Amino acid sequence: MKTESYDFESLVAIMKRLRGPGGCPWDAEQTHESLTRYLLEETYEVIEAIETKSPELLKEELGDLLLQPVFHAAIAEETGTFTMADVIQTLCDKLIRRHPHVFGDLEIADSSAQVENWERIKKIEMGHKRKSALSGVPPQLPALLKAQKITEKAARVGFDWEHVDQVVAKVMEELHEFEEAMLGGSNERMEAELGDLLFAIVNLGRFLSINPEEALRKTIHRFERRFQHVEDALHSQGKQMNNSTLEEMDILWEEAKQRETQARL
Numbered sequence: 218m219k220t221e222s223y224d225f226e227s228l229v230a231i232m233k234r235l236r237g238p239g240g241c242p243w244d245a246e247q248t249h250e251s252l253t254r255y256l257l258e259e260t261y262e263v264i265e266a267i268e269t270k271s272p273e274l275l276k277e278e279l280g281d282l283l284l285q286p287v288f289h290a291a292i293a294e295e296t297g298t299f300t301m302a303d304v305i306q307t308l309c310d311k312l313i314r315r316h317p318h319v320f321g322d323l324e325i326a327d328s329s330a331q332v333e334n335w336e337r338i339k340k341i342e343m344g345h346k347r348k349s350a351l352s353g354v355p356p357q358l359p360a361l362l363k364a365q366k367i368t369e370k371a372a373r374v375g376f377d378w379e380h381v382d383q384v385v386a387k388v389m390e391e392l393h394e395f396e397e398a399m400l401g402g403s404n405e406r407m408e409a410e411l412g413d414l415l416f417a418i419v420n421l422g423r424f425l426s427i428n429p430e431e432a433l434r435k436t437i438h439r440f441e442r443r444f445q446h447v448e449d450a451l452h453s454q455g456k457q458m459n460n461s462t463l464e465e466m467d468i469l470w471e472e473a474k475q476r477e478t479q480a481r482l
Contacts, residue, residue, distance in 0.1 A: 228283070229301050232291045249289055256285045268438075314338065336373060350374045362430045364419040372423070384421045391417045439477070446473035 223231075235244040259282040266275040290301035315338050317323040318331065325331050339353070350373070354366045371377065378384050395410040422429040447469040451461055458466065 228287055229291070232284075232287050233294075236291055236295070244288075247288065247292070249292060252285065252288055259285055264434075268435075314342075333373065359430060361415075361419055361433060362428075364416050365423050365429055368416075368420045368423045378424065381421075381424055384417070384424045388414070388417045388421055442477070443470055443473040446470075446476070 232244075235241045236247075237245075259278065263275070263278045263282050266278040286304065287301060290299070290304050294300045313320045315335050316331075317338075318325045318334070323334070325334060343353070351367055351370050354363055354370065356363075358366065368377075378387070391410065391414040395407070395414050398406040398410040401407075419429045422432060447466050448458060450469045450472070451458060451466070456465075
């Protein structure tokens, strides 16, 4: 059976029908606010698809993510605020305006120079709306990602270390202060010092061009895989984790690590 061919305009039309008379009650009930959670969920599912290196899964998840701006634009059009065409027009205008080295006569040396020029243009566009070099970082970002964005902005105006060993020293300093807080027993101070330590580690990652959010996510995935190996191995022996010794589980954990190392060779 031949599948009907659709394009972007078809997607917009389908969305309008879903929210229109005789459409889907759930779709018709949604608002900008109610859809917020789905925008975040679909973004993370796209990231997961990228990490699995599955083109088919990535194609599907990108479609789910694309649905979200189409959904929001349909809601906005119903109230006369803006349309999907307005969204695309605004985006195209911005891309052309912020790439004068492509669509104009400006010459830049490399990607770093482009980032600096992009930020300069953004600052001009925002004008008086941004009172600080740290402005423009969404407050809803995950904490690690937000910390990275803030340190990047601070570095662009010269508030940065000169050498990586200085950043490492700062991490060790914050670790020492956290250890002191633990000895003191104050939960409030421990929380503050742990936050400082995490922030310093994020800054180290930024200095080394390592995305802390991505690094932690990969560590979590490794932990899950190794944990699953321990569970499966114990189960094959007729055991459960809660009636096994830490030594037994540690041996299986190291076994999982060795398997991962061999798989990379």
